[in-house]
Amino acid sequence: MSSAQSNFKNLFKSENEIPEEYQVPIIHQREYLLNGELVQWNGDVTEIYSPVCIPTENGLERKLLGSIPNIGPKEALDVLDACVKAYDNGLGEWPTMSVEGRIQCMQKFVYLMIKERDLVIKLLMWEIGKTLPDSTKEFDRTVDYINQTIDALKDLDRESSRFQQAEGTIAQIRRAPLGVVLSMGPFNYPLNEIFTTLIPALIMGNTILFKLPKHGVLAHYPLLKAFQEAFPKGTVNTLYGKGSEIITPIMESGKVNVLAFIGSSKVANGLKKLHPKVNRLRAILSLDAKNAAIVTKNANLDIAVSEIILGSLSFNGQRCTALKLIFVQKDVAEEFTQKLTAAVSVMKGGLPWEKDVKITPLPEVNKPPYLEECIADAISKGAKVLNENGGYNEASFVFPAVVYPVNDQMKLYHEEQFGPVIPVVPFETIEEPIDYQVNADHGMQVSIFSEDAMEVSKLIDPFVNLVSRVNINCQAQRGPDVFPFTGRKDSAEGTLSVFDALRSFSIRSLVAAKITDSNKDLLNTIVRDHDSNFLSTDYIF
Structure with a gap:
């Protein structure tokens, strides 16, 4: 027996040798999140296998973990339409909600997410082979990231709560959402990397088309109900299936306002070219690196x-x-x-x-x-x-x-x-x-x-x-x-951090008026009576 064979002889274990506390049930997912509902799926499915192999009569075989919906172009466009409807040209419930209201929804999501911690960590180990300490760190770091994002938005809102005056004009400058965001992430950090784009995009008032990664997809299954319960209908919608089949018609529709993509530059370039009005598409990309x-x-x-x-x-x-x-x-x-x-x-x-x-x-x-x-x-x-x-x-x-x-x-x-x-x-x-x-x-x-x-x-x-x-x-x-x-050349487009991501997924928008007594009275009345979610001097603690 060679040295290598000796060292790794017992690397893969039979199922009865795997400690019970690390085993997971087979999950045959037959639903996806559409317009606030977990819609049942009765069509084709994709089976999900673990990198962890099990010795069998036929040799080592990857363990079956479950299956997911394999939706087609028609269903994908239905998901897109739900997202577009929820945004409603910026008039929907989520984009017009106050910053404080959006923060409360996000805090509810975090509360519901933490309840699924143990299962998500186990699924990360089984689906992508990440060690227990690293899987635990990924989950906990993601929770910390969301909380840091909430705090950063509070800071940003406090900075924007005052009126500014210049050259006889008074204005309040805030950040407003961009529209429909297509969020696509990688398998290596299927929770953390994806959420570093999805969460800031969401909390800034955009609606989300969430394309699940090829590996690490089942790890999100326990979180679907959290998305459903925490946010208004249509705010977050999930996509499952072959990217080449379902993403092409979505991009060709021209209805996507922001592409948040983590992957290869070749794929990113192809996706951007599919959009009929590239000048209207903002891209936040994390790509190749050597x-x-x-x-x-x-x-x-x-x-x-x-x-x-x-x-x-x-x-x-x-x-x-x-x-x-x-x-x-x-x-x-x-x-x-x-x-x-x-x-x-x-x-x-x-x-x-x-x-x-x-x-x-x-x-x-x-x-x-x-x-x-x-x-x-x-x-x-x-x-x-x-x-x-x-x-x-x-x-x-x-x-x-x-x-x-x-x-x-x-x-x-x-x-x-x-x-x-x-x-x-x-x-x-x-x-x-x-x-x-x-x-x-x-x-x-x-x-x-x-x-x-x-x-x-x-x-x-x-x-x-x-x-x-x-x-x-x-x-x-x-x-x-x-x-x-971020990165230069083919490595990135846009900048991500707790602070920068909020700006990447929003645009500065302002309300301005000439400084006259009547305009002062008008603005004071709006602010005092809380008639506008945008025009406000409320201070969020």
Whole structure:
């Protein structure tokens, strides 16, 4: 028996070996949220399988978790119409509701969401293979994000509660919704990433078309009733099915005002082109990334290795903010790769709920063969897998591979692997990683590892104009959520953070009048009698 077979022999367990507290019932979802009702679905369905495999007579097979509706173009357009009707050209109940009213609805949603915490966390583990600590963190961080968004809206409303005067004109300036938002998110953070666009879009008064992700879709099933009970009819509507079939007619209708999409730039470009009036479409996009780390000869290698492990292998490297290409100066390349290889080799692979597990099965069926292809390509062009068991694959499980030396002729240099492979590129002069970033199609983040202040300074200045975030002696990451999150080139459009997202999903709108006694009386009367939800000096605590 090989070393790899010995190490991973018992990775996948029979169902009776899985602790009862982590088991989930099979969920055959036969309803979707439409115009405030959970509409029954009797048509085609899509079966949902876990990356967790179960030993059977036929070998390892992905466990069936349930099924979801596979609605078609007609039903998708019905969902769109409900969303359009609820917005009603800005005259609907939700867009005209007071800020305080919308906040109360969102607080009710959070209360109902928390009740489903345990089930959602278990479904995240089973559906996408995320570890128990990371699944728990994703849920709790999402709740924190919603509460932070509520607080940020209160601050924004307080800032907007006063009237301004200039050149004989008095005005109140507030932010107003944009319309119908199509929200589409990724599988890797099917709760948190999606909610970082959906929640601010919603609380600003827009109505939502919520396209569920391909993986992590059942994790939202327990939350459907929360959406239904917390918000007015038609405010949130869900879409299930093949994106190529149901999203095309929705975009071609021209009725979508905002596209909130997290995924590939190729798909985003295609979606935008479908809209008949692109100038009317606002796009909030988080897209491709091939974030580099730069380890110079002046780096603390222990810190660099520790942070690069986190940055490249947290959730199996399936993060847009993951470190996906490591540049190391030749002077320290041997020592660095030895330390990196040793750290990767002792990482524990296993099932998501098992203690201290860091590497788990991958949800995408085609990912293991793709990673194998990338590694084989690199080996054929002179690279080696440095760590024992690197790239070992069994069914949905792939053990991380440290690949060195990588060069610009290899797939791993250019393509976003989105998985547990760490390509290491040796360099001589600091201009080499800078040139890489200059010529790259992406521009999200970079991590610089060096203890030399002058060297770091000379790297900061070019990189702040090439990427949106420069990390010093730490991994690339999205948080804290109060910091702006965006990217250059093909990596993003628009800016997300608790603060920025509220602005991204709204537009400044104002009521203005000449300063005359009669206009002052008129405005004072409206404000005093609370006749307008927009024109108000109420102060929300």
